[in-house]
Amino acid sequence: MAGIYFHIPFCRKACTYCDFHFSTSAKGREALLDAMEMELLNRSRELGDAPVSTIYFGGGTPSLLEPARIAALLQQCSDLFRVQRNAEVTLEANPDDITAERLEQWKAMGITRLSLGTQSFREDRLKWMGRAHNAEQALKSIALIARAGFASWTIDLIYGLPQMTLPEWDEQLTIALDHGMPHLSAYCLTVEPKTALAHQVNKSIVSMPGDADQSAQFDRLMERMEVAGLEHYEISNFGLPGHHSRHNSSYWEGVPYLGIGPSAHSFDGSQRRWNVANNARYVQGVAEGARFWDEELLTPAQRTNERLLTGLRTSKGVDLARLEVDVIGHQRRAVERWTATGHLIHADGRLVLTKAGRHFADRIASDLFVNDDDR
Ligand code: SF4
Numbered sequence: 277m278a279g280i281y282f283h284i285p286f287c288r289k290a291c292t293y294c295d296f297h298f299s300t301s302a303k304g305r306e307a308l309l310d311a312m313e314m315e316l317l318n319r320s321r322e323l324g325d326a327p328v329s330t331i332y333f334g335g336g337t338p339s340l341l342e343p344a345r346i347a348a349l350l351q352q353c354s355d356l357f358r359v360q361r362n363a364e365v366t367l368e369a370n371p372d373d374i375t376a377e378r379l380e381q382w383k384a385m386g387i388t389r390l391s392l393g394t395q396s397f398r399e400d401r402l403k404w405m406g407r408a409h410n411a412e413q414a415l416k417s418i419a420l421i422a423r424a425g426f427a428s429w430t431i432d433l434i435y436g437l438p439q440m441t442l443p444e445w446d447e448q449l450t451i452a453l454d455h456g457m458p459h460l461s462a463y464c465l466t467v468e469p470k471t472a473l474a475h476q477v478n479k480s481i482v483s484m485p486g487d488a489d490q491s492a493q494f495d496r497l498m499e500r501m502e503v504a505g506l507e508h509y510e511i512s513n514f515g516l517p518g519h520h521s522r523h524n525s526s527y528w529e530g531v532p533y534l535g536i537g538p539s540a541h542s543f544d545g546s547q548r549r550w551n552v553a554n555n556a557r558y559v560q561g562v563a564e565g566a567r568f569w570d571e572e573l574l575t576p577a578q579r580t581n582e583r584l585l586t587g588l589r590t591s592k593g594v595d596l597a598r599l600e601v602d603v604i605g606h607q608r609r610a611v612e613r614w615t616a617t618g619h620l621i622h623a624d625g626r627l628v629l630t631k632a633g634r635h636f637a638d639r640i641a642s643d644l645f646v647n648d649d650d651r
Contacts, residue, residue, distance in 0.1 A: 277327055277328075277329045277531050278323045278326040278327070278328050278531060278533060279329065279331070279526050279531060279532075279533035279534070280330075280332070280353060281331075281533055281536065282331075282338070282349060282537055283297070283335060283336060283537035284333060284337065284341060284537065285297050285299055285335060285336045285538050285539065286298060286300075286302065286305060286335070286336050286340060287299075287300055287337045287408070288300065288337065288370075288408040289407070290472070291405050291406045291407055292404070292405055292471065292473045293405065293467070294468075294471060295468035296335070296336065297336070297538060297539035298336040304559065308555055309341070309349075311558060311562040312536050312537050313349065314562050315536050315537070315562050316349070316352055316536050317356065319534060320356040320357065322542075323357060323534055325358065326358070327358045328353065328358060329360050330363060330366070330522050331353055331359070331363060332365075333346060333366065334366075334368050336368075337369075337393075338367050338369070339367065339369035339373035339374070340370070340373055343382065346385065347385040363388075364388055364427075364522040365386050365387050365388045365389065366387070366388070366521070367382055367387045367390055367391070368391045368393060369391065369392055369417075370392075371392065371394060371413040371417035372408050372417075374392070374413075374416070374420055376420055376424070379420060379421065379424040379426075387426070388426060388428065389427060389428045389430070390424075390426050390429040390430070391430050392417060392418065392421060392430065392431045393432050394418065394431045394452075395434045396411075396414070396433065396437075397415060397447075397451050398411055398448075399411040401437060402414065405434075418451075418452070418455045418457070419455060422456050428459060428518075429457075430459035430461055430515070430519075430521070431452055431457055431459075431460060432460075432461045433448055433449070433460065433461075433462050433463075434462075434464075434465050435462060435464055435465070435490070435494070435497065436466075436485055436489070436490040436493060437465055439485070442496055445493045445496060449501075453500070458506075458515060459515040460506060460514045460515075461513050461514075462512055462514070463512055464490050464493075491635055494634075497514075498631065498634075501514040507591065508591060509525075509590060509591045510528065510590045511589040511590075511634055527586065528587065528589065528590050530579075530582075532544045535549075535551065538551055538553055539551055539552070539553035546574055546579070547572065548574060549572075550569060551568055551569045552568045552569065575648050576600035576601055576648065577645075577646050577647050577648040580599045580646055581645045584599075584603065585638070585641045588637050588641045588644075589637050589641075591628070592626070592628070593621075593629065594626060594627045594628075596626060596627065597625055601646040603627075603646060604622070606646050606650040607645075607646065610643040610644050611644065613643075614640050617632075618633075619632050619633030619640060620633050
């Protein structure tokens with residue numbers, strides 16, 4: 277099995293907290309999409325004969341593309357790869373792009389799953405984030421998607437905002453659940469270097485909430501989703517049975533994928549590759565047949581650490597038999613320490629985080645990291 281990811285690096289506005297690769301200028305958009313079609317063609321042998329079970333349009337804002345360009349990339353996938361008949365095909369969309377007509381067009385071309393970048397249903401929060409949509413569009417778009425008949429859909433919400441209270445967070449979750457949301461990706465706001473938010477925090481224009489507030493909101497999130505029957509299958513992801521993201525689950529399980537477009541990452545099981553995060557250099561590199569990416573062959577310890585980092589974030593945890601380095605042998609003390617405090621379970625050949633442990637997933641994973649001398 278394999279996946280294909282398309283990075284569409286265009287947005288209407290720059291959100292204050294975002295450190296993804298995108299441009300707010302539409303200049304050169306068609307040339308860049310042509311280059312992505314060319315990259316896909318040039319790399320069509322990289323997945324071998326593996327059936328493609330998931331395709332994902334992320335970004336950036338894929339929903340601002342003309343539907344014909346998305347359809348063309350999908351057609352190319354069908355022509356070049358063994359795309360499974362029941363493949364999951366996800367499109368990230370922003371609320372300001374959602375109309376009943378657009379939803380029909382996306383469905384007709386084979387998009388099976390929509391991921392809506394809602395982030396908040398409140399006008400003041402959306403303004404503060406610098407989002408291109410307003411609260412009315414956030415509410416209207418979720419109602420339209422709920423009625424549109426996609427196989428699945430999900431929304432993104434952000435918590436841990438400055439001065440956010442538990443009642444405010446509860447209200448956000450209630451609105452989403454009242455619309456029958458089958459899947460939620462909920463992210464705690466983080467301050468990424470070189471973003472407008474980082475500048476505001478450094479200048480003391482904005483003060484971020486403390487860990488206790490963010491933890492309380494994460495606990496409330498877990499409680500609310502459990503009551504609503506959405507399984508907590510990854511730290512930031514909750515879904516009804518049958519609505520878990522197959523594409524993201526494949527990443528966490530180490531399934532190979534091809535990443536097309538500027539800044540897109542690819543993985544073939546042992547080697548990582550990442551394209552240049554610059555639209556002009558990407559287009560030029562593809563046109564001239566020059567190298568526009570970097571790559572790295574992962575060592576057994578690096579592959580083990582990646583599995584720890586991603587696997588511990590999932591409800592299935594880490595299958596110790598699939599690790600190339602003996603983590604229990606080399607990190608016994610750290611495993612015992614985290615199990616003794618009730619954050620980690622070591623049983624049946626797996627390491628799984630408890631609810632308490634989910635607050636410290638990255639820290640626990642890095643405590644268990646091995647190095648190549650450990651082999
Ligand atoms: S729409 Fe998404 S990708 Fe674009 S700036 Fe905002 S958060 Fe970043």
